[in-house]
């Protein structure tokens with residue numbers, strides 16, 4: 001592929017920046033002179049050249065991948081695994097190169113040649129990229145010029161050299177004379193927006209400077225006013241200074257990112273994941289990054305952001321989904337979920353496990369090798385105490401239990417038989433004792449009795465038994481009220497213990513806790529591993545045999561068989577699993593991640609925090625949330641309360657203050673609700689106004705659904721008129737959702753049912769507030785605000801969430817009076 005020559009010396013600032021902030025291709029068409037001073041025309045050849053380079057890299061990578069896939073290997077496990085690893089690597093590279101197609105290059109920095117050198121940054125291999133150049137182009141990935149000393153043609157947005165693109169201001173220009181925002185569609189540059197940060201220069205040129213504290217205001221506002229698509233997009237071209245600080249904050253320790261609705265917490269969290277993977281690639285690629293969201297709908301909403309940034313090795317999951325092999329999706333009352341999330345459940349579960357370590361009600365008589373054996377309470381109680389004292393998990397401690405029972409029975413047996421032989425002293429020796437032990441251990445009847453008294457259990461077995469056996473539940477919840485106990489109880493066991501429809505997300509969190517108490521029952525896995533090892537060794541022995549038969553082996557040289565045996569060779573050639581860290585982590589409950597990011601972190605229960613902390617012993621975590629939006633009853637009301645059991649006071653707090661989503665008109669209404677939740681909380685400042693005042697529509701109970709449906713249709717038409725595309729949400733208390741959805745002819749979103757959950761692509765979505773958490777829509781029709789407030793003790797928080805979902809317009813449809821907190825709408 002022939003790539004057009006690129007301007008080695010980009011046009012200097014004086015010539016390029018002749019007008020104020022924005023020049024678009026349309027302006028050019030309207031008569032700007034095509035003399036090379038039009039910034040759009042100036043940038044197009046460079047951008048075209050970059051795409052050419054991208055195409056070259058894609059073609060090279062595709063060719064390498066094709067060659068690897070075509071290559072016949074020698075068929076040894078090692079050759080196969082090497083080929084698989086190479087194929088995986090090239091596939092990932094190709095995916096990254098494809099992901100950056102849209103908006104490959106979005107910025108340019110013109111730097112002061114006399115600027116001080118930037119401070120060194122940590123980790124990244126590309127950190128020196130572009131340090132000595134006066135003009136830098138910033139984009140979604142780094143491209144180097146192989147023909148010119150590997151000069152950077154495009155600097156990855158995450159590289160330290162790109163940082164001033166996000167942080168430089170007129171007051172603190174950081175060596176930047178001009179920041180240029182390049183907008184493009186497909187491969188065509190459509191507009192260029194300049195900010196001249198050198199004030200003297202700006203005055204001389206009559207050009208725009210940064211006026212508002214916002215970086216790239218025009219591009220930012222264009223991005224914010226575009227119609228919503230139902231999927232979150234990346235913000236890489238318009239990250240703001242306060243967001244950049246959080247994104248690039250060090251990886252160590254726990255960072256809590258607080259901020260009101262729409263301040264970009266989710267966006268920042270995802271870009272931080274991409275930044276950390278870039279900067280600490282080696283460590284994080286190995287252990288992986290986990291991003292936790294509140295529900296599957298939210299995960300679908302954000303799932304495209306990281307791939308669009310070229311990052312595919314991140315596991316997105318809810319806490320409930322972290323239990324492998326189970327897609328827990330049963331909806332349950334909020335009170336039940338809250339109870340299951342309470343820290344008291346640790347005691348309940350450990351009691352439930354101890355309850356499975358039983359004593360026989362009466363002595364059990366067996367005949368082993370023709371001799372009578374009695375398993376009585378004393379023997380079992382003694383063995384149980386010894387097993388419990390090991391402090392090992394239940395399934396692991398069983399080995400001690402069995403050994404102790406067998407040992408006591410064997411000693412009794414030896415004593416009895418020995419004494420029978422010689423009335424006084426015991427004539428049987430240690431060897432006899434060992435024989436008796438072996439006989440007892442191999443006896444299937446005794447094994448069955450011991451399995452009964454100390455069963456090997458899986459977490460779903462234990463928990464399903466607990467929920468469905470009233471006496472077990474009573475024993476584990478001594479002191480509880482019957483009403484609370486009834487919230488946990490279930491009628492009958494599921495046919496399949498891993499049926500996701502039987503388990504709720506809060507159950508899945510408890511399964512993880514139970515798994516810790518039981519220990520992994522890894523017998524099957526160990527046996528499979530052992531069989532695999534035997535097969536590998538047999539294969540390796542065959543290879544060595546063939547090599548040993550080689551006839552013209554130089555006698556002066558060592559033969560392979562002189563230096564290696566089958567077992568060593570098997571070790572070396574074992575087929576490695578080259579699934580990405582994220583894929584491996586998804587299948588492994590005990591996997592620990594390099595970094596964990598939790599979004600809507602305020603929603604997690606104390607039990608859920610225990611799961612996450614187990615997954616991240618290094619405590620390298622980013623937690624984003626807003627306690628004013630907490631909806632879950634077991635959710636957080638303060639970060640210190642959540643974190644002090646794990647890291648005491650050793651966590652950092654970052655605050656985001658600007659609301660990019662909600663227009664000022666709507667935020668004024670939401671601010672009253674926030675003041676009612678917490679009079680000391682600061683309302684985030686809206687970055688823009690929509691010009692549309694929020695309004696209230698009164699309806700009686702009979703006409704409510706029709707009124708709401710017609711408001712939704714009106715809102716949809718208005719959004720389509722204004723933006724050509726967009727989405728409307730009808731948010732309502734759960735019990736009103738089905739009727740509203742039916743009136744509008746759309747599927748009702750449900751909180752935990754993954755399948756017919758909110759259709760993110762639908763122009764109109766009907767769901768309850770919990771399901772819309774973290775999402776955004778062009779227009780929101782909120783139905784029955786008083787019902788939302790009354791539905792839970794945190795109803796005001798839910799109301800606050802509902803009011804802050806819209807980017808454009810809000811209508812509140814209310815039966816009866818408006819809640820006093822919404823008086824502004826009257």
Ligand SMILES: Nc1ncnc2c1ncn2[C@@H]1O[C@H](COP(=O)(O)OP(=O)(O)OP(=O)(O)O)[C@@H](O)[C@H]1O
Nearest residue numbers: 235238239240261262263264265266267660661774
């Ligand atoms: N720097 C930015 N440039 C462009 N868009 C941005 C920027 N920051 C945030 N946004 C947009 O603002 C909207 C709100 O962002 P986001 O969902 O991350 O906020 P949030 O703080 O997580 O909100 P909530 O607490 O309500 O879930 C999104 O559409 C996001 O893309």
